[in-house]
Amino acid sequence: xxxxxxxxxxAQFTQNDMVDMDFTDHxxxxxxxxxxxxxxxxxxxxxxxxxxxxxxxxxxxxIQNVSFNDTxxxxxxxxxxxxxxxxxxxxxxxxxxxxxxTVVFNNKNLKSMPFESCEIVDCDFTESDLRDADFSNxxxxxxxxxxxxxxxxxxxxxxGYEINPITNKIVQARFTLPEAQSxxxxxxxxxxx
Numbered sequence: 001x002x003x004x005x006x007x008x009x010x011a012q013f014t015q016n017d018m019v020d021m022d023f024t025d026h027x028x029x030x031x032x033x034x035x036x037x038x039x040x041x042x043x044x045x046x047x048x049x050x051x052x053x054x055x056x057x058x059x060x061x062x063i064q065n066v067s068f069n070d071t072x073x074x075x076x077x078x079x080x081x082x083x084x085x086x087x088x089x090x091x092x093x094x095x096x097x098x099x100x101x102t103v104v105f106n107n108k109n110l111k112s113m114p115f116e117s118c119e120i121v122d123c124d125f126t127e128s129d130l131r132d133a134d135f136s137n138x139x140x141x142x143x144x145x146x147x148x149x150x151x152x153x154x155x156x157x158x159x160g161y162e163i164n165p166i167t168n169k170i171v172q173a174r175f176t177l178p179e180a181q182s183x184x185x186x187x188x189x190x191x192x193x
Contacts, residue, residue, distance in 0.1 A: 047087075068093040078103050135161075155179070162186075 008028045015035045027047040032054065039059040047067040053076050060080040068083075069090035075097045082104040083093075094114050101121040109129045117137040126146045133153045140160040145168050153173045155161060161179065163170065164186040 049090075067091070070094075072096065073098050083108060 006026050008026065008031055011028070011031045013031065013033045013036055016033075017037045018041055019037065019039055021041065023041070023043040023046045025045040027049070028051050029047075029049040030051065031048075032052045033056050034054045036053070036056045037059075038061045039057055040061065042062040042064070043066050044062075044064045045066070046063075047069070048071045049067070049069045050071070052072045052074065054074045055076065056073075057077045058079070058081050059077070063081065063083065064085050065087050067087040067090060070092050072094045073096070076095075077099045079099075079101045080103075081100075084104055084106045086108075088109065091109065092113070095116070095118050096114065097117045099119045099121075100115075100123055101119075103120075103123045105128050106124060106126045107128065110125075110133055111129050112132040112134075113130070114134040114136075115138050116134060118135075118139075120135075120138055120140050120143050122142040124144045125148050126144060127148065129149045130145075130153050131149050131151045133150070135153065135155050135158040138158045140158065140162070143161065145161070145163045147167055149169045150163065150173045151169050151171050153170075155163075156174045156176045159179055162182050162185070165183045166186060
């Protein structure tokens with residue numbers, strides 16, 4: 001369980017249900033969380049620095065002014081999370097093999113951020129900086145990219161994305177066929193027989 005002290009370093013938390021915990025203004029540095037539940041929890045002013053979340057659940061977790069600096073989410077479930085109000089200073093989460101559903105990243109600097117082997121469903125990246133982002137082996141469904149900077153982003157092994165090349169910057173972004181054919185729908189082009 002989380003102790004009363006505000007600063008936690010090199011701690012390991014395993015199979016904890018964090019629902020009733022108060023994380024307000026706590027700092028976690030080089031900590032690991034494994035199989036923990038953060039469902040319907042409210043965090044404010046919490047800082048996670050060089051932390052790892054492995055097979056954790058974040059379901060409708062409120063994260064107000066929370067810092068995620070060099071923090072890895074590995075095989076986590078993130079449902080209904082809004083990263084828009086997170087602390088921008090040092091914001092650098094990494095996502096690997098996560099289920100991300102109805103997650104919002106509006107107006108966030110996600111430059112060079114990895115979203116590797118993730119399932120990204122009904123998420124929103126409106127007006128986000130995704131230059132050099134890595135979406136290797138990720139699957140998209142119903143996810144919105146609008147007014148995004150996707151220059152040099154890697155979608156080569158991603159599937160299911162729908163990106164409007166008119167309302168997003170895609171210069172030097174990397175795509176492969178047949179997935180890149182989705183651009184044609186936004187251009188009003190039909191390649192049917």
